[in-house]
Amino acid sequence: MLLPDPQALEDVASELGVDVAFIEKDWxxxxxxxxxxxxxHPTIKPVFTGGTSLSKAHGLIKRFSEDLDFRVVTVGGFSIDQVSRPMRREYRQQIVDMLQEQGWEIQEAEIVSRNDSKFFSLPISYERQHPASRALRPEIKVDFTFDPPNLQLIERPVVSLVDSxxxxxxxxxxxxxxxPIEIAADKLSALAWRVLTRDRGADRDDPAMIRHLHDLAALSELVSTDPIFIDTVTLALGKDEQRGQPSEEIRAxxxxxxxxxAVEILSNDAEYRAEYERFVGATSYxxxxxxxxxxxxxxxCQSLVRLVLDKIA
Incomplete structure (x- = not known):
């Protein structure tokens, strides 16, 4: 594994005005x-998605996103329904083996797998040359979901922040x-179900979920003029109806x-403003x-919701 030049990391951090730990993790x-x-792989192909793709691949947001998210599509004439659970487990192990062979440390006991291996998450440790930041988790989290995108894939060049x-x-x-249109639709749906089902006292509460609000604002001009956005949001809302273990009231x-x-809660709960400001202050460059x-x-966000409701309400 190639380690970065510590001085190069510090120079980029100084240029962007951020903690060097972010630049190192990006590397x-x-x-x-x-x-x-x-x-x-002859059958399975990962497709980059989420906030990190918006910043590194599409250049549409200016914040750090420390996770790598992938949705899986099939190639070679296969459909996603033909990818069996054993095939999904075999693919997961291939990814783990490949990364470990390249020197990455993955504690296999900490790998998360859900929904018959249609989702799995890998925690990847990396060697740090600079002090860690409290705003970052200590590992790189890589998530795979066997859920093909609805819109056509886009090929994008990606470089490290040091090179950028x-x-x-x-x-x-x-x-x-x-x-990005589909990512925005997923984020609007995710923001809604996360706000509606959130319990700040829960062990797994994630204040960083406010990232979806930030990213939707950055994407709003792009998506508000694209007619595909409405249909894509509707699909995302349908898939997410049972996410977050909603109560009977929310399911109805x-x-x-x-x-x-969700918008009403965001508007009236003052803690969301504080969480947003902490998040943006720590991650925006x-x-x-x-x-x-x-x-x-x-x-x-309110404007996007009105746009959607004009079509589906």
């Missing part, structure tokens, strides 16, 4: 992304990505009611004038 996450993108700031492309890897809500109630404030993000 290692990029190597993991390159390894996964380069792994060939330097204007170099030595780390370039070409990656198949989910369309229509899509329109779910969106309206946008210039001060470009940073998305909570009020702006909330207004953008």
């Amino acid at each position: 290692h996450a990029h190597l993991v992304l390159s390894a996964i993108a380069g792994h060939k 700031v330097a204007g170099a492309d030595g780390s370039r890897v070409d990656v198949s990505c989910v369309d 809500l229509s899509h329109a009611e779910r969106l309206n109630r 946008a210039e001060d004038a470009e940073r998305i404030e909570f009020a702006t993000a909330l207004e953008a």
